Amino acid sequence: MRRQVQEDFPFLREAAGPLRYLDNAATTQKPLQVIEAFSRCYRAACAPVHRGLYPLAARATADYEAARRRLAQFIGAPRAEEVIFTRSATDSINLVACAWARRQLRPGDRVWVTRLEHHSNFLPWQKICRERGAELRIIELGRDGRPDFDAASELYGARTRLIAISQVSNVLGIVNPVQQVAGRARARGIAVLVDAAQAAAHERIDVGALDCDFLAFSAHKMYGPSGIGLLYAAAPRLAEMEPFIVGGGMVDEVGESESTWVPAPARFEAGSPDAAGAVGFAAAADYLDAIGVGALGAHVRALADRAMRCLSEISEVEIYGPSQEGQRAGIVSFNVKGLHPHDVAQVAGEEGVALRAGHHCCQPLMKHLGISGTVRASFAVYNDESDIEALCAAVRRARRLLLSE
Ligand SMILES: Cc1ncc(COP(=O)(O)O)c(C=O)c1O
Incomplete structure (x- = not known):
């Protein structure tokens, strides 16, 4: 799908540095149309x-x-x-x-x-x-x-x-x-x-x-x-x-x-x-x-499933919400045990992976989960598997850098 919309999104060419934009639940990028x-x-x-x-x-x-x-x-x-x-x-x-x-x-x-x-x-x-x-x-x-x-x-x-x-x-x-x-x-x-x-x-x-x-x-x-x-x-x-x-x-x-x-x-x-x-x-x-809202929904769900599979292979990563595949929209929230979500997002940001960290304006839910926040990756039409790989590489790097300190 990314190839199909590549030309529509100027940010893919014009944003400073290579960017894996995975903060789409906060706001999406805009197409030329x-x-x-x-x-x-x-x-x-x-x-x-x-x-x-x-x-x-x-x-x-x-x-x-x-x-x-x-x-x-x-x-x-x-x-x-x-x-x-x-x-x-x-x-x-x-x-x-x-x-x-x-x-x-x-x-x-x-x-x-x-x-x-x-x-x-x-x-x-x-x-x-x-x-x-x-x-x-x-x-x-x-x-x-x-x-x-x-x-x-x-x-x-x-x-x-x-x-x-x-x-x-x-x-x-x-x-x-x-x-x-x-x-x-x-x-x-x-x-x-x-x-x-x-x-x-x-x-x-x-x-x-x-x-x-x-x-x-x-x-x-x-x-x-x-x-x-x-x-x-x-x-x-x-x-x-x-x-x-x-x-x-x-x-x-x-x-x-x-x-x-x-x-x-x-x-x-x-x-x-x-x-x-x-x-x-x-x-x-x-x-x-x-594009078709149905096709878009299927695309981001598939990316979320893929991200869950990849993240769950990293030790110390805890993923919140439904664990079965196909059960969630294109949003994955997780934490790396022992690390503050902001630190993970900051390291990822330095790697060009834009993630959101914090309580996501959902403090009643955070209280229920017994945490102060999560790291969140959320997907859109211009994301693809390479973004998931970059996400997981960034999380591994954060783990390596910060957990061994
Ligand atoms: C589920 C949900 N409801 C409401 C809002 C508020 O949207 P806005 O900030 O565009 O008013 C958000 C924003 O993240 C949201 O995710």
């Missing part, structure tokens, strides 16, 4: 969106709305109005907390998350639950290291208002059974939010099939620009949301003491929108569809 769509916007269609009457402004507005329609199609949303542009997955989840949950939660209600959640899908619920006197419950991991949905008693109970879960864990690569959870929740009128930040680039997202109420992700983890994300909110939930950020572009009539809002999605997009970001985001969806 996205960079050019983004830059075309600033070169030829730069004007205010939804604000000007002259042709250039009409074009900027049309491009922005076309991007929304494209992304709605990308995730199988029946109506483009159900797609709200935000700054990121984090922003999207906070929007649900502040615009929906703040109105919906009553004292004693429950919100459930899993032990795996990224802070972005944990803290907004912790905060809003405290504010509303609701209870934040955690779906703990079972013996197999996966969230044990069946053991979470009362998950689908009368007090549950929302289940907020990631589709793919950014630390362990675990793929959660979101469709199954959403189906059971739906039957009881419980809302489900899917954090698809790690899924968007490698799992086909179909909000119709998932039957979820909310779904959030960022463009930058799926080969798109930084600073833009989206929230899918199903029409009935959209109708239950109150604007959270107010200002230009979302208002209909402004009175001195009362104002009225325009309909969604503009109602939730106060301020001047990021038109180039939206266009680049849609170009990323085109890019993914041209």
